[in-house]
Amino acid sequence: MLPDLSTRIQQCARDAGFDLCGIAPVRDFAELRVFPQWIADGKHGEMKYMAARDDAGELKRAALSRVAPWARSVIVCAINYNTAHPYSTKAQPENASQGWISRYAWAKEDYHDAVLRRLKQIEDELRGFSDTGNWPLATGDWQFRSYVDTGPLVERVYAKYAGVGWIGKNTCIINQQMGSWLFLGVILTSLNLTEDQLTANLPAPDRCGTCTRCIVACPTQAIVAPGELDSRLCISYLTIEKRGEIPNELRAGMGRHVFGCDICQDVCPWNRRAPVTSVAEFEAREGLVNPALDWLAEMQPEEFREVFRGSPVRRAKLSGLRRNAVIAMGNSGDKKFLPTLKELCEDADPMVAEHARWALGRLELVLSSARIAR
């Protein structure tokens, strides 16, 4: 029995700057049993790392107890990244020549780095407990491993069982007070926390009720069932993870999204009064909120490196970002993009050129149907 251990850990998390923290046991949770079928159905698209298997052929992310047999509990931390800017559902209809970069990606520092640094601070504090004599146990044998995204686990499931929030129908972790603009970070630990320390009032109750706003609002019908997302249809996947050509039939639904998508969170009633973060690293970089589409579509490598140094947007690579911006121009209904798109049809990057040809056709169609309607 380790009295007050979870309270001490939560204090460490607050000291490190996290808004929420809980501890979940390592278990074969019911939600994890849907994961193998999700992979078997191909809903992870081209994200091969999601389907990584261990030597015995088991999906790594579905079986933490096999991949990290030493791990007994998972400390789950969450930090608010919401800024005071309007939601995309409000800002986008007003700015036809501008695109949308997802709220999480405006940040001055990539969240992987900002969150991992804070997790390491917690690790250090926990290790330091025995040295200062503040802790009744020797910590020498404790094992910790911190992850942001890259660990062999489905973070949201552990967040649910740590009491951080419930898994909404949009698949996001939602906290009753904070909403869902939260980054998660996890620390696997060898700490064998007792049942009552872990599970008092857990998991967080589901408060979606009869609401279906996110499912209805998703422009590409990517939420195929409550809590189940088909990545292959999700704008976030298409604009960030998908390499090469975007399937033709999905391009119109992408609207003016150039990196990520926030719609299923923008419409969520639990985000209506979501607090604004005080974390300096998550403040928006200049020019990334409602960025000009032609600026992105014509960006050169040097400027890309400069503007997106240390930003998660680098993941799309310049070619992918330009591809996305070109599609967005096609969807914009703004005739000022016609000459730029004509030029981009001959772009040296064949992927950009192919998408520009589609976008030109699409823009001409949108403009002519607008003329007929008048």
Ligand code: B12
């Ligand atoms: C791959 C990935 C993606 C993929 C796939 C998303 C997805 N929903 O699976 C794509 C690229 C589309 C994506 C998009 C986004 N992502 Co992402 N992503 C991840 C990553 C790396 C893995 C997620 C995963 O394992 N998916 C597998 C599926 C099966 O799991 P799941 O959707 O979480 O579903 C679980 C439950 O919903 C439940 N479940 C599902 N169906 C059913 C049905 C029943 C009946 C039951 C009982 C349970 C159940 O079981 C599932 C697990 O088995 C995590 C980090 C991590 N290591 O966990 C970040 C993570 C989930 N992403 C995050 C973010 C911020 C985003 C975006 C908001 C970014 C953006 N603005 O564009 C969007 C949100 C889109 C959305 N609605 O999910 C955050 C989420 C924070 C939060 N509050 O929830 C995470 C945790 C990263 C982090 N460290 O903060 N992401």
Ligand code: SF4
């Ligand atoms: S992120 Fe956008 S495309 Fe993906 S499920 Fe949510 S609303 Fe749909």
Ligand code: SF4
């Ligand atoms: S929009 Fe409604 S259904 Fe979707 S996650 Fe929010 S509360 Fe749940």
